[in-house]
Amino acid sequence: MRRLLFATVALLGVVGIAWAEDYEExxxxxxxxxxxxxxxxxxxxxxxxVDLESDLGIRNNKSHFVGKLxxxxxxxxxxxxDVLPFRLNGGSALTRTIDYxxxxxxxxxxVTSEAKINYLFGGYQYDAVSRERGHLGIQAxxxxxNAEGTIRSSTTGRSSTEDIDAPLPLVGVEFRxxxxxxxxxxxxxxxxxxxxxxxxxxxxxxxxxxxFSFGRHFTVQAGYAFHDIDVHDTNRxxxxxxxxxxxxxxxxxxx
Numbered sequence: 001m002r003r004l005l006f007a008t009v010a011l012l013g014v015v016g017i018a019w020a021e022d023y024e025e026x027x028x029x030x031x032x033x034x035x036x037x038x039x040x041x042x043x044x045x046x047x048x049x050v051d052l053e054s055d056l057g058i059r060n061n062k063s064h065f066v067g068k069l070x071x072x073x074x075x076x077x078x079x080x081x082d083v084l085p086f087r088l089n090g091g092s093a094l095t096r097t098i099d100y101x102x103x104x105x106x107x108x109x110x111v112t113s114e115a116k117i118n119y120l121f122g123g124y125q126y127d128a129v130s131r132e133r134g135h136l137g138i139q140a141x142x143x144x145x146n147a148e149g150t151i152r153s154s155t156t157g158r159s160s161t162e163d164i165d166a167p168l169p170l171v172g173v174e175f176r177x178x179x180x181x182x183x184x185x186x187x188x189x190x191x192x193x194x195x196x197x198x199x200x201x202x203x204x205x206x207x208x209x210x211x212f213s214f215g216r217h218f219t220v221q222a223g224y225a226f227h228d229i230d231v232h233d234t235n236r237x238x239x240x241x242x243x244x245x246x247x248x249x250x251x252x253x254x255x
Contacts, residue, residue: 023132023133024130027071028254029069029072029254030068030253032067032251033065033067033250034064034066035225035248036247037063039060039062039088041229042242043100043147044241045101045149045162045238046102046237056091057091058115059090062088064086066248067082068081078126079122079123079124081121082119083120084118090113094110095107100151103151103160109155111153116149117148118144118147119144121143121144123139126138134187135175136174136175139174141170142167143168147240149163164231164240166231170194174190175190175191184216187210189208189221192204194228201229201232205228207248209248211252224246226243226246227242229242229243
């Protein structure tokens, strides 16, 4: 009986220590991600909108790198940095005449295309809810979008390039929770961030992940993400309107 009582007390002590462990106590968290992107949408620099898939043959299911860094100087405060360089290319024989950046490309003309889209974000997050087993935070920050698109004709040798730069004020929410009692093995996390830009369009991004942790410092995650972009000038003569979506695999290091 005495041994059973001792074992019960010891077990309760271990569970109590595990339950009391703070899984949100860290100072830096870095998450390199690999995003298998499917691309749709259009771009305009002239009289006609150019469809990225049907006109330019932009390839889907291409892997892109995403980098996320979180600095946590205090319990409820986070400083956020994101970087996402998209590199897209394609080729097709045109099934209609299109105009782009001062050049006209005719039906049956063979064209290749290249798009470079760089997205940077810096912001601040306040964790309105902060517990040992998860948090819910409110974000505010500024994104920067630089997009450059080039179309080249293999038939005539002509080419045209257009680029657009846009600052993006963004707000959002982010969360993470550990559902298993006394364990950080499994977590669910996600975020949504965006803003209506009025007559200049909109920007929305979101992602959801399931994470499996190996100790306090290392997590493997799998999930799904999308970016919905519509950035243009006031008369819509220059428009960048792609949508990126697909599964994401990431590693997460924290200390």
